[in-house]
Amino acid sequence: MIKLIVGLGNPGTEYEATRHNAGFWWVDMAARDLKVSLQPDRTYHGLVARTSVKGENVWLLEPQTFMNLSGKSVGALARFFKIQPQEILVVHDELDITPGEAKLKLGGSHAGHNGLRDIHAQLGTDQYWRLRIGIGHPGVKSEVANWVLKKPAPDQRTAIEDCITRTSLALPHLLAGDIVKATQMIHTAKPPRPKPPRPATLPGTEKTGAANVETTHTKGAEPK
Numbered sequence: 001m002i003k004l005i006v007g008l009g010n011p012g013t014e015y016e017a018t019r020h021n022a023g024f025w026w027v028d029m030a031a032r033d034l035k036v037s038l039q040p041d042r043t044y045h046g047l048v049a050r051t052s053v054k055g056e057n058v059w060l061l062e063p064q065t066f067m068n069l070s071g072k073s074v075g076a077l078a079r080f081f082k083i084q085p086q087e088i089l090v091v092h093d094e095l096d097i098t099p100g101e102a103k104l105k106l107g108g109s110h111a112g113h114n115g116l117r118d119i120h121a122q123l124g125t126d127q128y129w130r131l132r133i134g135i136g137h138p139g140v141k142s143e144v145a146n147w148v149l150k151k152p153a154p155d156q157r158t159a160i161e162d163c164i165t166r167t168s169l170a171l172p173h174l175l176a177g178d179i180v181k182a183t184q185m186i187h188t189a190k191p192p193r194p195k196p197p198r199p200a201t202l203p204g205t206e207k208t209g210a211a212n213v214e215t216t217h218t219k220g221a222e223p224k
Contacts, residue, residue, distance in 0.1 A: 001056060001087060001175065001176065001177035002058070002087060002088070002089045002129065002174045002175055002177070003056065003057065003058055003059065003081075003083050003087040003088070004058075004059045004061060004074075004077065004078060004081075004083045004087060004088045004089070005027060005030060005058070005059070005060050005061070005088075005089045005091065005174075006023070006027070006061045006062075006063070006070075006073075006074050006088065006089065006090045006091065006119075007023035007024045007025070007026055007027030007028070007030075007060075007061070007062050007091045007092075008020075008023035008024070008063070008067060008070055008090060008091065008092040008093070008115040008116075009021035009022070009023050009024035009025075009062065009067070010066050010067050010149075011064040011066065015149070017151045017157075018148065018149050018150055018151055019093050019135040019147065019148045019149075019150065019151070019152050019160075020067060020093055020148040020149055021093075022091075022092070022093040022133040022135060022160060022164070023062075023090070023091040023092045023093065023115075023133065024062050025133075025160070025161070025164055026091040026131065026133060026164050026167070026168065027060050027061075027062055027091060029164055029165070029168045030060060030168060030171055031049055031060055033168060033171055034049075034051050034053075034058070034060070034171075035051075036049040036050070036051045036060065037049060038060060038062060040064070043076065043080075044061065044073055044076045044077040044080075045063060045064060045065050045069075045072055045073040045076060046061050046062050046063040046064045046065070046073040046077075047061070047062040047064060048060065048061055048077070053175045053176075054175075054176070057081070058175060059077060059081070059083070061073060061074065061077055063115075067114050067115045068114045068115070068117075068118060069118055070114075070115040070116075070118050070119055071115075071117075071118035071119040071120070071121055071122030071123065072118070072122060074088070074090070074119050074122060074123070075119075075122030075123060078123065085123050085125050085127045085128040086106070086127055086128065086129070088123075088128040088129065089128070089129040089130070089131060089174060090115075090116065090119060090128060090129065090130050090131070091130075091131040091133065092113060092115055092116065092130060092131075092132065092133065093113075093132075093133055093135045093148060094132035094133060094134050094135060095135060095136070095137045095144065095147075095148070096111070096134075096137060097132055097133070097134030097135075097136075098134045098136055099134050099135055099136045099152065099156040099159040099160050099163070100134060100159035100160065100162060100163050101134045101163060102131060102132060102133050102134060102163050102167045102186055102187075103131075103132045103134075103186070103187065104129065104130070104131050104132075104170075104179075104182060104183045104186045104187070105129070105130055105132065106127065106128070106129050106130075107126045107127045107128070108126060108130075109126070110126070116130070129179075131167065131186070133160065133163060133164065133167075134160070134163065135147075135148070135152065135156070135160065136152075136156065167185070167186045169185060170182040170185040170186050173185065
């Protein structure tokens with residue numbers, strides 16, 4: 001059973017709409033689904049909510065330490081309430097997954113993600129669950145830092161939001177400990193396939209009746 005769900009991001013209005021805050025977006029939706037409100041808690045260096053599911057306490061956490069020190073918040077709460085790493089789900093942005101898709105996994109490398117790097121260090125293990133929300137890759141490694149700290153294009157933001165909505169349907173299964181069912185739901189929650197584009201009219205042609213009639217443009221009328 002998952003007892004602690006952590007969303008990764010950076011605090012502050014200047015970061016709230018950036019790609020790096022996809023984890024916050026997911027936990028915000030989970031809080032609405034569970035009908036709880038995240039509140040500041042200095043003890044755990046974050047925004048925290050607690051609820052009960054089938055008699056078991058469940059915690060939601062959004063560290064307010066900035067990304068690089070996320071483990072400080074996660075470690076403090078997990079240690080105090082004796083939550084084991086395998087009972088923790090960390091939701092974070094993932095460069096290597098297309099916007100609109102997500103993957104659930106247990107353990108593995110932090111792959112350069114600074115939030116995961118610090119959680120590894122604070123928990124002393126990589127054996128916690130991760131829900132990886134795809135944000136896409138800029139294509140050039142040197143652009144990664146700017147990419148994650150910028151707002152996604154409108155179509156990418158829509159794809160990410162739709163993904164969060166679809167994958168949040170797996171929340172009851174995660175909390176019940178049915179990881180197999182949760183994984184199945186998350187991995188099959190694909191974005192709808194785009195409709196094929198309508199055939200474009202070839203430049204320099206106009207349709208008259210049932211025939212295409214080629215027209216010749218004068219030099220002064222050439223499109224720029």
